[in-house]
Amino acid sequence: MPVPRPPIAYTAYRNATFPYPGVAADPHAPLATVVRMTDETCAVLRGIIERRRDVRAEFTGDPLDDAVIRDLLTAAHAAPSVGNSQPWDFVVVRDPDLLSSFANHVDECRQAYADSLTGERRDTFNPIKIEGIRESGLGIVATYDPTRSGPNVLGRHTIDDAGVFSVVCAVQNLWLTATAHDLGVGWVSFYRENFLTDLLGLPEHIRPVAWLCVGRVSKLQETPDLIRFGWNDRVPLDQVVHHDRW
Numbered sequence: 001m002p003v004p005r006p007p008i009a010y011t012a013y014r015n016a017t018f019p020y021p022g023v024a025a026d027p028h029a030p031l032a033t034v035v036r037m038t039d040e041t042c043a044v045l046r047g048i049i050e051r052r053r054d055v056r057a058e059f060t061g062d063p064l065d066d067a068v069i070r071d072l073l074t075a076a077h078a079a080p081s082v083g084n085s086q087p088w089d090f091v092v093v094r095d096p097d098l099l100s101s102f103a104n105h106v107d108e109c110r111q112a113y114a115d116s117l118t119g120e121r122r123d124t125f126n127p128i129k130i131e132g133i134r135e136s137g138l139g140i141v142a143t144y145d146p147t148r149s150g151p152n153v154l155g156r157h158t159i160d161d162a163g164v165f166s167v168v169c170a171v172q173n174l175w176l177t178a179t180a181h182d183l184g185v186g187w188v189s190f191y192r193e194n195f196l197t198d199l200l201g202l203p204e205h206i207r208p209v210a211w212l213c214v215g216r217v218s219k220l221q222e223t224p225d226l227i228r229f230g231w232n233d234r235v236p237l238d239q240v241v242h243h244d245r246w
């Protein structure tokens with residue numbers, strides 16, 4: 001017999017503007033009033049986790065409604081963060097000139113990486129697309145602000161990286177929510193941080209963490225691109241699980 005699970009309060013969604021079914025009538029009602037945690041909910045979540053893909057070639061370029069973008073950002077902003085510091089900002093980039101400048105820079109970085117490869121690795125890498133910056137028509141740049149929440153962030157005094165880890169949690173929330181909306185997300189890391197800082201006029205203390213291409217897609221691949229193109233493979237779970245000691 002499946003164990004019934006209690007409803008979980010999604011208070012972070014209290015101010016969500018996206019019209020979720022059942023919440024549309026009262027946009028200020030917590031989702032907890034309509035979402036009950038069941039085995040079916042777990043299966044849906046697993047389905048979303050497994051369906052999520054890093055998208056490069058499948059963007060259609062169709063524009064997204066502001067409400068959908070807002071929903072993605074609301075999910076990102078609900079992420080866990082060290083000391084509840086919420087050290088992220090999000091820059092929503094739609095200007096075609098900015099997209100084009102960034103794409104040109106990424107092309108150069110891709111070429112530099114290709115040039116560093118030799119033989120079979122180079123041949124395998126060559127056909128792999130590593131971004132959909134122009135095609136998606138939308139970039140969401142997640143950044144890290146180490147000054148957010150003051151100088152004594154609870155829990156970051158021992159592990160400074162915990163701040164950036166928090167931003168990555170926000171990215172994953174956005175990614176999964178986009179998947180639930182049938183959208184694609186592609187994380188681009190082939191860039192020099194100072195280039196992106198200059199391009200977007202980021203303040204000096206703000207670190208860019210991720211450029212996310214976001215948009216409608218013709219389909220989501222079932223198999224990750226790097227596997228399809230023979231770059232590498234997934235590692236079996238049992239190979240990475242250790243008990244008590246490494």
Ligand SMILES: Cc1cc2nc3c(=O)[nH]c(=O)nc-3n(C[C@H](O)[C@H](O)[C@H](O)COP(=O)(O)O)c2cc1C
Pocket residue numbers: 052053054055056129130131186187188189190223224225226
């Ligand atoms: C931190 C990070 C940086 C990444 N950078 C890139 C990138 O620059 N270009 C790219 O095509 N994919 C990038 N990816 C996507 C990975 O290649 C992808 O997640 C991986 O191949 C597994 O595929 P999947 O996400 O579809 O499961 C990045 C992913 C992460 C988490």
